[in-house]
Amino acid sequence: MSSMTKTIVVSALSAIIASNAQASIIPDAQKTSSWFVDGQTAIAKQLQQKKQERAKNVIVFVGDGMGISTITAARIFAGQLAGNSGEEYALSFETFPYSGHVKTYNTNQQTPDSAGTMTAMMTGVKTKAGVINIAPDTDRASCETAQGYELKTAIELAEEKGMATGIISTARITHATPAATYAKVPERNWESDNNLPDYAVTLGCKDIAAQLVEFEVGDGIDVAMGGGRRHFIPETKTDIEGKNGKRKDGRDLTIEWQQRYQQQAAAYIENQAQFDNLDTANVNKVLALFNSSHMQYETDRVNDVAGEPSLSEMTSKAIDVLSKDDDGFFLMVESGRIDHGHHAGNAYRALEDTVEFANAVQAAMDKTNADETLIIVTADHSHVFTIAGYPQRGNDILGLVKGTDANGNPLDEPTLAKDGMPYTTVGYTNGLGYADYGQGNGGDQRYDDNAASGRYDLTTVDTSNSGFHQEALVPLSSETHAGEDISIHAQGPGAHLINGVIEQNVIFHIINQAAELSGKKYQ
């Protein structure tokens, strides 16, 4: 269909919708309602979507643990930060034209982990929890059975095709999700050799950090930014933030990486100042390890010892470096700590990191052309995080539930439960439960503070503080993942292939179809 024909069809359809509305006599109060008008606009926008097949670039955003309730709460949180009631707000990727539901289970678990789920997305094959890019025929943590069952990843295919490649994570760059773009290990905890059993070393299994630095396909991964410095340096070495490395084999992989690329325009960086000085126009290889372990939550970034960039800043600079390649690029961006905020039962950190994740997607939208870049935004799994009660419109998403009266008007006082106490809108099914560390630092970790499941009187507690931990029902020392579907959102060439309820491994095939990573399309 030519674009002119398309325009005519779209106009005709819009006219039909408009004329039908009038023909059926829609009451004025209805058709002049902003909800009604906005709804018509949404349909018109959808009708104008052109199906594009061929993606030059692919960016896959993964919000670790970003279930649908997290997206909803983060949307309201962001809207309220902007001074609105919040519910109507749309995170950047919620404006994408295509979306679907994703079934996340691992081959051996109803509720999955990141290793198995990211393997599905990166290779097209589901596997066991804890296993990275090894087929499910083998056992977890078994080096001997893994051999011969390694799976090829989208990044390897992209490198073979000559594309530029990049990975970004706010978690350790050796953590399960980013590792599943490049490494093949039967155990996600084999991040450096200190965690690798002796027999596995003898059999030739390699730790994840070593696999990143030695990545052989194409010319190696071009941009890698995240945390996890400790897995690259010896245990005897203290880094710029006062933390020791973990490696027992004495190797300093940061030096090995620099030696490998000494003939190229390569930069190894560790802090905000070096990041700010990165000459993206002239550098082609970047290894950035900003923290010993995971990078900071967005809210704690200001307190980082050496300073570290935000997820959106990293995304922006990575695209600047990668987009210089005429063959296109493949970039994976993970917000790794939404998951950790939830595990700690600290919704504030999970939501603020989700908002920053949406900012990173916006940065990518601003830096790329939607006609040539497929942007996919998804999660690996959900969390047992709920939005409950009947809070009035605009109620603080982190606040106590305040309902409405018999006439539907907002009440000033919090709604009381049957135990006579108020309750928060957001909460957890399990985990450590209630704690109140006030506003400020370090609200995610609990040391000598026991699990406090069940109900507490929150009447005088400011539940919106970053240090507040929501109540939980089942006492566990860590809140858990959840087994319901997560969502996927996309724009750009190939995005139209995403709809309905899909298995997580289908995501790989959508990427492959759009970018022809394996050389030719399937059909």
Next chain:
Amino acid sequence: MKNKCFFIVITLLYAECLFAGIKTDTKSIVSQRAYYRVIDSELQGKPKSYTLTVWMTGNMLALEKAGNSSIALWHNWQTSKPTLFQVFKEHDYRIEFERIHTQKHQRLLAQLQALLQDGSFVQRATINNKQLILQRLIKDDMVELQINRWSDYKTYDYADIGDNEADPVLAKLIHQGFIQKI
């Protein structure tokens, strides 16, 4: 940024500056362990006493309370950026904390550091209204050996606990609620 050094733009200088902030002379410490009798008069009823062992090497400081199954261990304790571990001696496991995040912990570490005067432990001290009386002080190789043993325990970050329920020992700790007061 709190650190003034942050404003020094030249990267190398910046790194040097950070090092200057966290580097101290750790050689002057002789490895030793001190057994303190703690009298806690705040407990209801009559004063209760128990033994507290403080293990110390140049870069490690550990606090062991009699009857507790876990030990608090600080790595790089003489620097401004110590790392806190919770050691589970019955399970050979450790939990690593990203940073010391409460004033309570900072105060506790400062109080423990103050137990050391001129390279040796003081005879008497008061911590959180508890009286500490030195019972025994031992300086031998055993201290280094024990601390090294603890340091070799399987270690998980606090942030990574939730993703490692497949580890049976950690799962047990998770489900039992492993957090203990020092």
